[in-house]
Each structure stands twice: as C-alpha cells, then as structure tokens.
Amino acid sequence: MAQPDSPAEPPAKSAERVLNLDNGIHLTLRTGLGSGTLFVRDKELAKRNRTRLCGIAIAGSSVEVAIPYYNILWATIFRGDGRNELVIDYAAEKSSTQFRPAKLRYDIHGTPIATVEAWVETLLRYSYGQAQRQRRAKVLVNPHAGPGGAVRLWEHEVKPLFEAARMELDVVTTTHGGEGTEICQALDIYAYDVVVVCSGDGLAYEVFNGLGKRADARKALQKIAVAHIPCGSGNAMSCNLNGSYVPGPSALAVIKGIRTSVDLMSVSQGSQRMLSFLSQSVGIVAECDLGTEHLRWLGAKRFDVGIAQRIFSKKVYPCDIAVKVEIEGKDQIKAHYKQNRNGEVQNQKINDDESIPGAPLSTKDIQPDVGEGLPPLRFGTVNDPLPEDWQAASCDKLGNFYCGNMAWMAPNANFFPAACINDGLMDVIINDGDIPSLKYIDLMTSVEANKHFDKQLLSYQKVVAYRFTPRNQTDGYISIDGERVPFEPFQVEVHPGLGTVLSKSGRYEANGPPGWEESV
Numbered sequence: 001m002a003q004p005d006s007p008a009e010p011p012a013k014s015a016e017r018v019l020n021l022d023n024g025i026h027l028t029l030r031t032g033l034g035s036g037t038l039f040v041r042d043k044e045l046a047k048r049n050r051t052r053l054c055g056i057a058i059a060g061s062s063v064e065v066a067i068p069y070y071n072i073l074w075a076t077i078f079r080g081d082g083r084n085e086l087v088i089d090y091a092a093e094k095s096s097t098q099f100r101p102a103k104l105r106y107d108i109h110g111t112p113i114a115t116v117e118a119w120v121e122t123l124l125r126y127s128y129g130q131a132q133r134q135r136r137a138k139v140l141v142n143p144h145a146g147p148g149g150a151v152r153l154w155e156h157e158v159k160p161l162f163e164a165a166r167m168e169l170d171v172v173t174t175t176h177g178g179e180g181t182e183i184c185q186a187l188d189i190y191a192y193d194v195v196v197v198c199s200g201d202g203l204a205y206e207v208f209n210g211l212g213k214r215a216d217a218r219k220a221l222q223k224i225a226v227a228h229i230p231c232g233s234g235n236a237m238s239c240n241l242n243g244s245y246v247p248g249p250s251a252l253a254v255i256k257g258i259r260t261s262v263d264l265m266s267v268s269q270g271s272q273r274m275l276s277f278l279s280q281s282v283g284i285v286a287e288c289d290l291g292t293e294h295l296r297w298l299g300a301k302r303f304d305v306g307i308a309q310r311i312f313s314k315k316v317y318p319c320d321i322a323v324k325v326e327i328e329g330k331d332q333i334k335a336h337y338k339q340n341r342n343g344e345v346q347n348q349k350i351n352d353d354e355s356i357p358g359a360p361l362s363t364k365d366i367q368p369d370v371g372e373g374l375p376p377l378r379f380g381t382v383n384d385p386l387p388e389d390w391q392a393a394s395c396d397k398l399g400n401f402y403c404g405n406m407a408w409m410a411p412n413a414n415f416f417p418a419a420c421i422n423d424g425l426m427d428v429i430i431n432d433g434d435i436p437s438l439k440y441i442d443l444m445t446s447v448e449a450n451k452h453f454d455k456q457l458l459s460y461q462k463v464v465a466y467r468f469t470p471r472n473q474t475d476g477y478i479s480i481d482g483e484r485v486p487f488e489p490f491q492v493e494v495h496p497g498l499g500t501v502l503s504k505s506g507r508y509e510a511n512g513p514p515g516w517e518e519s520v
C-alpha cells in the first residue's frame with residue numbers, strides 16, 4: 001500500500017509518539033523504513049482482527065494491529081458528559097478494491113487531555129503530510145457515466161470515506177450534458193478547495209472548461225483543484241493521478257492527494273477555443289473511442305473491441321500536420337523524462353495557500369502574464385498563418401495521430417509513457433495506417449505491455465504546439481479528451497502548469513518509458 005510523503009519536520013517527541021491509555025491500550029506512531037504506521041496494542045481489537053487489518057498482516061505481537069498512516073482519515077477527542085473519548089477514523093481494507101470506514105474509540109479519562117490533544121495532532125500531521133485536511137469539495141456525479149452506477153459508487157464506495165475524513169461536501173447529480181461547465185463557470189471559488197467528478201473523463205473536461213470560461217480563469221484554475229473518482233469506462237485521469245481505476249482506492253488517493261500543477265492545452269477550431277486536459281486524436285484511436293459508443297456497456301473493453309474491428313481495414317486518414325517540436329529522438333525524450341522525474345518534488349504545490357505560484361516550468365515559452373482570463377495564445381489560432389519555424393508534413397497514409405498530456409489513456413493503455421505532469425510539453429505519437437495487419441496488431445497490443453515506445457513504426461515527439469488539417473475526407477472522428485468535435489482543422493498549444501489537480505505523489509503514476517532510469 002502506498003504511503004503518504006514523509007511527515008514534515010520537526011519530528012514528534014517521544015511523548016507525542018506513544019499514547020498510553022487505561023486498560024493496557026498503547027497507541028504508537030512509528031515512522032521509518034517500511035512503516036509510517038499506527039500500531040495499536042489492544043487485545044480486544046486484535047482478537048477481532050485476528051489475521052489482517054488494512055491489508056497488513058499482524059506480525060510479532062498477537063495483541064498489536066497496524067494501520068498505515070495513509071489509511072487514517074481523522075482523529076479527534078469526543079467530549080461527552082463527564083466522559084472524554086479518543087476517536088480515530090480509518091479506512092479498513094475490505095478487499096484490494098474496497099475500503100470501508102471504521103472507528104477506534106477509547107476512553108481517555110485517566111490521561112491528561114493535553115497529552116491526548118498533542119498526540120492527535122501528531123497523528124494527523126503524520127497521516128496527512130502535505131495534503132490539506134478537511135477539504136471543501138463540490139462533488140459532481142454523472143449518473144450516466146460509463147456502464148452506469150456512478151450514483152451507487154459515490155454513495156457506497158466514496159462518500160462514507162469522505163465523510164469519515166470530515167470533508168465538507170456539496171453534491172450535485174448532473175441532469176444534462178454541459179452542467180459541469182455551467183456549475184464551474186459560476187462557482188464561488190473561495191467556498192471550495194476541490195471539484196471532485198464521479199464520472200468518466202468527460203465531466204472533468206467540462207469542469208476545466210467551466211473554470212476556463214470565467215473572467216478570472218487563471219485564478220480559478222489555480223485555486224480550485226480538480227479530482228477524479230473513476231466511474232466511466234476509460235477513467236484516464238484517475239489512473240494517472242490516483243494510480244487506480246476503481247473508486248475505493250481513488251477516494252483515499254483524493255483525500256490524501258497533493259495539490260499539483262498540471263499542464264493544460266488550448267484547442268482552437270473554427271472560431272472556438274476550448275481547454276483540453278487529456279488528449280486529442282484522429283485516426284484509429286479516435287474511431288475506437290467515439291465509434292464504439294454503442295458498446296458502452298462493455299466498460300473499458302469497448303476500446304479493445306474497437307481496435308480489433310478496425311485494424312484489418314488498413315484505413316488511412318490523409319492530412320497535413322505542422323508541429324513546433326521541442327524534443328525529438330526517443331533517447332533524448334527518455335533523458336528529459338529522467339531529469340523531470342528526478343526533480344519532480346518541486347512540482348507539488350507545497351501547501352494549499354492560494355498565493356503559492358504554479359510549479360517551476362521547464363519550457364522556454366512561458367506565456368506573458370496579461371489579465372486574469374485564459375493566457376493569450378502564443379501561436380495564434382487555426383485561422384492564422386502557420387508560424388515559419390514549425391515542421392510541416394503532408395501525411396497521405398496516416399493511421400493514428402495521438403497527442404497526450406497524461407500517460408494512461410485508459411487502464412492498461414499507457415500510450416504516453418514519457419508524459420510529465422507539468423513539463424510544459426505535449427507528447428505526440430504518429431503511425432501510418434498501411435502497415436501489415438500483424439505488425440499493426442503487434443504495435444497496438446504492445447501498448448498494454450508498455451513496449452510500444454521503442455517501436456520503429458511509431459514516431460514519438462515532445463511538442464509545444466501543432467496544427468492538424470484533415471484532407472480529402474468529408475467526415476470523420478476528431479476526439480478532444482474523448483469528446484467528438486467537428487471534422488475540421490484544429491490547432492493546439494500547451495499552457496504550462498495552468499491547471500491544478502490532486503495527485504497521489506506530485507507526478508503521474510505511470511512507470512515512464514522503458515529503460516529511462518539508464519538514460520543519460
């Protein structure tokens with residue numbers, strides 16, 4: 001089980017680490033290698049949890065149980081009529097995908113209250129680390145997301161944990177498409193810390209766009225973190241930020257999540273400008289996503305079925321692509337990933353103070369700071385002349401154009417292993433569509449094993465902007481974050497660290513491109 005970051009110094013004094021209560025109850029806070037755990041010496045509790053608690057086998061003493069700090073949701077002193085009680089709420093692991101809130105209650109009449117208060121504060125400090133406690137959340141639940149069931153998942157798997165963590169919840173079940181945008185456009189950004197979407201990635205797209213449409217867009221995107229509870233079929237955002245595609249562990253990751261700057265992208269098409277947080281695609285992947293809506297009941301499997309159905313058709317998508325490339329060459333990209341990964345501690349917004357600026361940015365193209373709305377477009381719109389220093393190419397045989405801002409696009413689909421959360425760069429992969437079927441199958445199936453990155457058939461670049469212009473086709477699929485947009489030219493540029501999310505570790509949870517550790 002993942003642990004939160006090491007608690008900030010100063011370390012607790014020994015009296016703050018061990019709490020001795022009546023009836024032989026000892027509560028010990030143990031940090032250090034492999035621990036970060038509350039040990040509870042309590043015969044009765046140990047008897048009830050004979051073998052395991054929170055997924056941790058009980059070692060050594062048969063009267064001691066272990067609860068990782070990561071699972072601690074809250075601790076408080078309940079002051080009753082002449083009887084004070086220490087109450088500790090934690091997430092008990094029912095299975096690897098399900099947590100249930102549970103409580104420890106101990107009478108503390110024989111212990112000075114100040115001692116217990118100090119111990120409680122130490123426990124909370126260790127358990128939350130850099131994460132904000134008791135977040136105020138606007139929760140949006142899309143009852144029609146993915147295979148359905150988001151309302152049930154929210155009620156049973158998530159809400160009880162959020163409540164046990166004493167989060168302040170304002171819940172809306174959406175009634176129509178676009179409501180996420182409307183709500184976030186009008187949101188009182190000083191009344192909330194986070195917008196949590198219980199949905200697929202579509203509702204997160206609406207939230208970013210709602211915040212982006214405001215006159216104070218930049219402030220709103222910095223002040224309000226966006227978090228995802230996976231209830232759709234792809235659930236990319238949660239895979240990347242929570243390291244999970246199921247609601248229970250994701251709920252815990254959101255409770256303990258760290259505010260982190262995330263790159264966002266502006267897409268201009270016709271006279272429209274929209275924000276994209278995840279991806280844009282044209283070709284086989286776009287068709288598999290948007291052309292399989294009728295298979296929604298299959299959950300994530302609908303993408304596999306879509307790929308299999310299309311791979312033999314050798315369909316090509318003629319187009320012009322112009323790119324402002326920042327890093328070319330797979331070895332250089334691995335080296336960039338390594339650099340970024342090793343220095344990424346800086347990517348976290350160290351606390352929740354809204355005045356903390358976004359993460360340090362590695363891109364050379366920082367946008368000028370003008371006004372409070374969305375940053376101005378550095379490269380103009382799709383209707384402007386193409387900048388001269390962009391690499392332009394005509395692609396007659398394109399099979400797949402895929403631009404990603406996150407690594408996983410769905411569970412087991414780490415399409416962009418070199419993606420970094422706020423390096424100010426977008427990852428673009430391109431492959432032809434007329435490659436032999438068996439090689440195509442090999443290429444597509446190698447994504448699941450994270451072996452596609454080094455394949456010669458696949459080009460992989462890091463870019464700051466591009467323009468895509470379809471040619472010789474009357475209609476087709478263009479996907480922006482999984483939403484269909486008109487089959488017309490579009491242009492995209494990245495905004496370094498413009499958005500804010502809650503992440504488990506201040507970076508994407510994916511493993512990186514194969515062999516990045518050895519790159520120089």
Ligand SMILES: Nc1ncnc2c1ncn2[C@@H]1O[C@H](COP(=O)(O)OP(=O)(O)OP(=O)(O)O)[C@@H](O)[C@H]1O
Nearest residue numbers: 145146174175176177178199200201202232233234
């Ligand atoms: N109550 C509702 N009725 C109809 N549409 C809704 C409602 N609430 C939200 N939507 C729309 O549903 C779209 C898809 O939502 P979402 O991403 O949450 O689920 P999904 O598409 O099923 O998930 P995935 O992208 O993983 O397949 C969103 O663009 C949103 O506009």
